[in-house]
Amino acid sequence: MSADIDRIRHSLAHVMAEAVLHLHPGVQFGIGPAIQDGFYYDFLFPQSIANEDLPAIEKEMRRIIAQNQTFVREEVSKAQAREIFRDQPFKLELIDGLEEGTISIYRQGDFVDLCRGPHVESTKELRPDAFKLKTIAGAYWRGDETRPMLTRIYAYAFATKAELEAYLRMLEEAERRDHRKLGKELDLFSTHEEAGPGLIYWHPKGGRVRVELEKWWREEHYKNGYEILFTPHIGKSWLWETSGHLGFYKANMYAPMTIDEDDYYIKPMNCPFHIMIYKTTSHSYRDLPLRWAELGTVYRYERSGVLHGLMRVRGFTQDDAHIICTPEQIEDEILEVLRFSLSMWKTLGFSKIKAYLATRPADSVGDPERWDQALVSLKKAIEKEGLPYEMDEGGGAFYGPKIDLKIQDAIGREWQMTTIQFDFNLPERFDMTYVDKDGRQKQPYMVHRALLGSIERFFGVFVEHYAGAFPVWLMPDQVAVIPVAPTFDEYAKEVTAFLRGKGVRAKAMLSEERMNAKIRDAQNQKIPYMVILGQREKDERTVSLRLRTGSQENGIPLETFASRVLGKIEAKALDL
Structure with missing residues (x-):
């Protein structure tokens, strides 16, 4: 977020607060920062409001902007600040938490706020057509569930009307691509609040995509020198005490279960289990590097308010791996992980x-x-691959630096996916060693690595990127076989069996619906290929082909069509 747009958004937050003050006398103010794509402000209203009240607030904001109000910064003492905000308990709490000395406030019109700034000089710098109030939501004061629930008003804001309109179009497209909506329409997965929120049920079609994805994942890992592990879902408390999870991650772990008088925890991570395998035998520098991967299902407690389809869940399968190597090997290993990803x-x-x-x-x-x-x-690996990158100063975990890769989807959104994370903590905690060339015991380097992140979250991003129209090799149904009339059902069955025998996922649509209805159904299911079969096709052992993109071809020999589809599958082609 640039400094200019940050000032615009922050200033609009103050304008919104002034508008709310005019329309709702007696309102109490929380905080109102600029955020990505806009701003928000938290209020405690004397009476409840709804989204239907937002147009009136927008109208008042535009009236305020037209007045060309100046943003004036003042510095006051703590005592003066308490007097200014004497009727605002949330502001008084913030003031009490500040160090002694002068405190900055900003005034515009009849509104005053406790604020560091900066702001634009006056409201004439704010475009009345470049912001839009989005929605209201509940937000606990200071994020504490024991504190009052405030009303948060979210808004979008940009420097120009064109930028706002482009962003709103992107949001419309994002809504069309919403993986939760498409997951239901395409019968891919479901969630069930009554059976446990944040847990994913994979349906047969979603399961087929997952099987193909995991099959490819395993093949690629073997090609790249990895071995695949399988580890338990629970472990004694000793394991999590040694790893440090009970010290710094317990809030995200589920309560222990007692088995044979010992406490066991369901795993939030796979890494301690991989270390236990490492420690079953002694290791020489000649054994290293070890590349061990696992599709391990883990469970982490997330607050119900942040759960979101496949993107934020409580149970998920990590695309996980650990590399254990010598210091001399680390640079090559990082580069190979990055290339692999x-x-x-x-x-x-x-x-x-x-x-x-x-x-x-x-x-x-x-x-x-x-x-x-x-x-x-890490830096050398990024630069050798020619990747654009930014420094995230101080953003590493306490146990090591990392690379995060963010991918951009079809509508321009960034998603953080791949992580390559050094760990100087666990090798020491578990006393991991190897015998070096000089015969001395040394501690290996350890790298945590997730390429896709998790299968669930990846699939959510994948669904939205392709709007459900996946590449052929990952479609649950690759070919819809559609007879023009029931008299050609037998040929449809023959074609379906032939394609399945070749390894193509073909689906015969033999219902009594009209042909056009079947085509529409297949189109809605995003099936890449629809083969239409009538008398001519039966006589000549051909198919008439309709692509989900709308183009058509006639008279394709069945064997030729099968070879074409298999070629796309084997090449993992992105086109049809």
Whole structure:
């Protein structure tokens, strides 16, 4: 977010607060920051409001903007600030939390706010046609469930009307592509509040996509020198005490279960289990690197308010791996992980990728020299691959620096997916060692690595990227076989059996519906190929082909069509 647009959005938040003050006397104010794509402000209204009240607030905001009000910054003492905001308890709480000294406030019109700024000079710099109030939502004061529930008004805001309109068009397209809607329409997956929120039920069609995806995932990992592990779903408390999860991650773990008088926890991570396998035998430098991968299902507690379809869940399967190597091997290993990740994303149809290199935070652990070497290795790998990247200063985990890869989808949204994460913590906690060339015991380097992130979240992004119209190799049904009349059902069955025998997922549509209705149904299901069969096709052992894109071809020999589809599947082609 640029400084200019940040000032615009922050200033509009204050204008919205002034408009609310005019329309709802007695309102109490929380905070109103600029955020990505807009701003929000939290209020405690004397009476409840609804989305239907937003147009009136927008109208008042535009009236205020037209007045060319000036934003005036003042510095006051803490005592003066308390007097100014004497009727605003949330502001008084914020003031009490500030250090002694002068406090900055901003005034415009008859509204005053506790604020560091900066703002635009006057409302004439704000475009009345470049913002739109979005919705209202509940928000606990300071994010604390024990504190009052405030009303948060969200808004979109941009520098120009054209930017706002482009963004609103993108939102319309995002709504059309919403994976929750498409998941239901295409019969891919479901969630069930009554059986447990945040848990995903994969239907046969979604299951087929997942099977094909995981099959490819495993094949690619074997090709790239990985071995695949399977580990338990629960472990004794000792495991999580040793790993440190009970110390820093317990709030996201489920309560223990007692088995034979010992506490067991369902796993939120796979890494401690991989370490236990490593420790079953001694290792030499000649054994390294070890590349161990697992599609391991984990469970993490997420608040019900943040659960969102496949994107934020409580149970998910991590596309997980750990690389255990010597310091001399680390640079090559990082580069290979990055290349592997980029090749997978290219196959899946994502070409716009940006890296974020997260550096050492203040509360880090581990030898500073190791941190420096790790950062150099990560940066070299990014630069060798020619990836655009940004530094994320202090954004690493306390146990090591990392690379995050963000992919851009078909409508321009960025999604954080791949993570390549150094870990200086677990090798030490579990006393991992190997025998080096000099015969001495040394601690290996360990890298956590997820390429897709999790199967569930990846699938949500994938559904929205393709709007459900996946590449042929990942479609649950690849060919719809449609007879023009019931008299050709037998030929339809023969064609379906032939294609299935070749390894094509073909579906015979033999209902009594009219042909056009069957075509429409297949189109709605995003099936790539629809073969239409009538007398001529039966006599000549051909098919008439209609693509989901709308184009058509006639008189294709059945064997030729099968070879064409198989070619697209085997090549994992993105086109038809």
